Amino acid sequence: MLEFLQRIFGKDSLKSSKSVAQERLRLVLMHDRLDLSPQVLEELRCDLMDVIKDYMEIDENKMEINLEQDNKCVALVANIPVVKMKRLPSH
Secondary structure, three states: OHHHHHHHHOOOOOOOHHHHHHHHHHHHHHHHHHOOOHHHHHHHHHHHHHHHHOOEEEOHHHOEEEEEEEOOEEEEEEEOOEEEEOOOOOO
């Protein structure tokens, strides 16, 4: 979980401290509006990963899940690198 939070709130040498602070505030406000704690977001990430792993091999270390806001709509955006598809039994 710490690694996930570090990716969200991590330092990027190219970003100014102002833009980092704005991004952190944006995430905090979205979490407050949605009543979604970082623990719940991490549980969601784990659940998504478990379901997806039934169908394909993924690079879990590069998986990113974020909340993005556009006007009054909040979207769950996932970037999940697929290593390869798994063969599923025919029905």
